[in-house]
Amino acid sequence: MSNPVYLALDLPQLDAAKALASRVKAHVGGVKLGLEFFCAHGHHGVHEIAHLGLPIFLDLKLHDIPNTVAGAMQAIHVLEPAIVTVHASGGRAMMEDAKAAASNGTKVVAVTMLTSMDNRDLERTGVKGGAHDQVMRLAELAEAAGLDGIVCSGQEVGAVHRQWKDGFFVVPGLRLPGNGAGDQKRVVTPRQARDDGASVLVIGRPISRADDPVAAAIAVEATL
Numbered sequence: 001m002s003n004p005v006y007l008a009l010d011l012p013q014l015d016a017a018k019a020l021a022s023r024v025k026a027h028v029g030g031v032k033l034g035l036e037f038f039c040a041h042g043h044h045g046v047h048e049i050a051h052l053g054l055p056i057f058l059d060l061k062l063h064d065i066p067n068t069v070a071g072a073m074q075a076i077h078v079l080e081p082a083i084v085t086v087h088a089s090g091g092r093a094m095m096e097d098a099k100a101a102a103s104n105g106t107k108v109v110a111v112t113m114l115t116s117m118d119n120r121d122l123e124r125t126g127v128k129g130g131a132h133d134q135v136m137r138l139a140e141l142a143e144a145a146g147l148d149g150i151v152c153s154g155q156e157v158g159a160v161h162r163q164w165k166d167g168f169f170v171v172p173g174l175r176l177p178g179n180g181a182g183d184q185k186r187v188v189t190p191r192q193a194r195d196d197g198a199s200v201l202v203i204g205r206p207i208s209r210a211d212d213p214v215a216a217a218i219a220v221e222a223t224l
């Protein structure tokens with residue numbers, strides 16, 4: 001099985017991001033370029049990282065009216081991303097149009113409830129019922145809209161996987177014992193997420209901020 005770990009390159013400097021990705025390349029299955037990277041370096045930055053030959057997960061978390069999201073999807077065809085994110089809370093029509101506008105080779109996945117939120121945070125946004133209910137509800141909506149899968153925490157991926165057998169599940173908020181959680185609140189280990197059905201394991205700071213990122217990537221790989 002190929003390595004399910006995607007390294008989140010949340011770094012402000014393009015040179016530093018390129019250097020980090022090329023150092024850990026042999027120990028990850030792909031790289032994730034998110035809002036910080038894309039706002040700073042745009043298409044040029046994505047092309048630069050693509051030269052390394054790893055699959056690219058473009059984590060843009062699109063969330064707007066259907067027409068605007070579809071337009072954004074078309075504008076990134078040229079980057080040939082393996083995976084792109086939209087927000088499930090944008091609704092069914094937005095997700096349908098996002099999928100219709102994406103390239104055939106791109107998986108479109110919907111962010112359900114950010115791993116940086118707990119039940120209290122969710123309730124403050126006006127949503128009752130807790131993380132499990134919210135993720136299950138939005139996963140059902142994403143599946144009905146024809147998306148490839150969702151993003152959720154490792155605490156919900158087992159239940160979602162039982163309900164959506166052939167879904168593609170992206171799980172961030174992963175930590176080895178001893179790693180600081182930082183701003184993440186719904187955290188599990190990479191191994192637990194994989195065993196519960198995650199297709200992709202997103203890991204950033206435990207590797208990118210480690211004293212020795214290569215050793216940290218190897219340590220994650222060794223647990224899988």
Ligand SMILES: O=C(O)c1cc(=O)[nH]c(=O)n1[C@@H]1O[C@H](COP(=O)(O)O)[C@@H](O)[C@H]1O
Nearest residue numbers: 008034113114115151172173202203204205
């Ligand atoms: O869509 C994501 O990738 C994402 C969704 C989510 O709910 N939580 C989450 O942390 N992420 C991303 O996953 C990465 C996690 O980074 P670390 O917490 O440093 O491992 C970041 O790049 C986040 O943008």
